[in-house]
Amino acid sequence: MKTTAPGDTAPRTTPLRTAAGRTTAARTTAVRTAAARTAALAAVVVTIGLLPWLSGKDAALSVLRARSAEQVATEEALTAIRDDLGLGAGPLTLLGRWTAGVLQGDLGVSWVSGTEVLPSVLLGLGVSLALMGASLAVALLVALALCTGTVVRGARGTLRRGGTGGAPAAMLASVPEFLLATVLLIALGVWLGLLPTSGWQGPSSMVLPALAMGVPAGGLLGRLVDDALPAVFEERWVALWRASGVSPWRIACAALRRSMPAIVPQFGLVGVGLTGGAVAVETVFAVPGIGRTALGAAKAQDLPLLQGAVLALLVLGLTAGVLSHLVRARLLGPGLRDAALALPAPPRAPAGRAARTVPVVLAGLLTAGTGWGLLRDPFTVDVTARLSAPSWAHPLGTDGLGRDVLARLGHGAAATVGVALAVCLISCLFALAVGFLPSHSAGAADIANALPPVIVGILVAAALGPGTAGASVAVALISWPPLAAHASALVQETRAAGFLTAQKAIGSTPWWILTRHILPAVAGPVGRHALLRLPGIALALASLGFLGLGAQPPAPEWGLLLDESRAYVERAPWAALAPAAALALLAGFAVSLSSVTAPGRRAGTVRAGVAA
Structure with missing residues (x-):
């Protein structure tokens, strides 16, 4: 909508028009970004589907060795395996068959065991989800312990020079899962004999793997929250609430609520970290999860099982990211979803x-x-x-x-x-x-x-x-x-x-x-x-x-x-x-x-x- 002020000859654009233009530009950018993400994700899925062809190895020979190590690799035997697995149809046909099977819930047949891949993937996925749930509980407890000092001091108005748990949180977040798993296995499993060191026999078998995955994830969560809280406690509403006699408990809860929208998208990184850490931790403790299944299939060149396991891990990681964005939208509410609520960087003291x-x-x-x-x-x-x-x-x-x-x-x-x-x-x-x-x-x-x-x-x-x-x-x-x-x-x-x-x-x-x-x-x-x-x-x-x-x-x-x-x-x-x-x-x-x-x-x- 154009308007003309008295004495002006050139039309002016109203703020409504400017806001509409910004909204259109934002939508265009969002559409382009979504299209780019879809194309990149499709490329990853295509790579997974073409693994039998991309490996550059004779898949028939790998299957023959896996099924019978003593059988002679004659051309007749290899041809029979290729015909049985459909490997001679070419990469595009192979990709089409695999994609059609995935859409129908069929992940194919294992080249090594000859059994259906889907039950093995679902079984490993169930174990990994239970382990990830326990790890997430550990992560939340660790993050809470790291942020307690900052929350208490900030609510009371005694917080100075940033958070109190940043350095310990950074140290915990930097420890690789496989390293922590090995140390826990040696210290608590071998030397002290307190907990099982391998297998999946009950809740006790879940403790060490959950600690190995949850402690670094808790360090990351604690670092994010501890870095965000000092800026929140410096906002005007905190001083107003404190002067009005609001209890420190309510101020602490409101500050946590205020800091969440800006950092919840980063929580998807924790889900990605748990997905990747599951492979190493499950290998260390011999847990029959989806990560160990994927690693074993890669080493055995059992490509159908590898395709299904990697696809499941990819879906887990992407689902964690999507859920984090949905939680952020829920926290913001419909009136603030398009608002920029990024928190400023917390004040940092000079390094001594x-x-x-x-x-x-x-x-x-x-x-x-x-x-x-x-x-x-x-x-x-x-x-x-x-x-x-x-x-x-x-x-x-x-x-x-x-x-x-x-x-x-x-x-x-x-x-x-x-x-x-x-x-x-x-x-x-x-x-x-x-x-x-x-x-x-x-x-x-x-x-x-x-x-x-x-x-x-x-x-x-x-x-x-x-x-x-x-x-x-x-x-x-x-x-x-x-x-x-x-x-x-x-x-x-x-x-x-x-x-x-x-x-x-x-x-x-x-x-x-x-x-x-x-x-x-x-x-x-x-x-x-x-x-x-x-x-x-x-x-x-x-x-x-x-x-x-x-x-x-x-x-x-x-x-x-x-x-x-x-x-x-x-x-x-x-x-x-x-x-x-x-x-x-x-x-x-x-x-x-x-x-x-x-x-x-x-x-x-x-x-x-x-x-x-």
């Missing part, structure tokens, strides 16, 4: 000398251990010294083949960090490229965020086979979205700068502006961001090695060392504790480094009265 010293100390310990181990031979086998306790000759003992644990730890650090650096560089370069096309990469980024490294590692291992190259590809595929989001924000900010308008006015070419102004302004911060993610990438590679999807024996890789030591953990726990301690130091270094380099931003103002 002790906080700046922690990453240096941890890096020094890792460097010293690596350097000492590099001076030794990691492949020398001495069967007479099998499982020897730590001594002067072998400071960290020996493994099941008599190899020096310190030597394998040192060489494994060099290999793990070297591969992580390569993956970090590739992710950074890719993020810089897609940072200039945010609307086209949004859907792929959302799907990549919804896929844990373990799930991607299983898919890549099924296509390329287990190994360092496959693990690197898997981690690189899910490492770029945060870097791409950072690059996209910097590109938009730089393009809006006034000096670029001046450059265009004096005739500078787009190529000159891109190479001399935009790229230098974006590449530096994104590169530093990528280096901060280097320890996390190394931990992701170690988790794939622990599951047998990464480096293969006799490579001295940290995750593989931890996996190999599980077979004799009762006799030689030091062989497992050494790589576990190294991974814990790496996780601590990542947390301390990120806390020191985090920008100290002061909380801004937000609309008052929202919680009311």
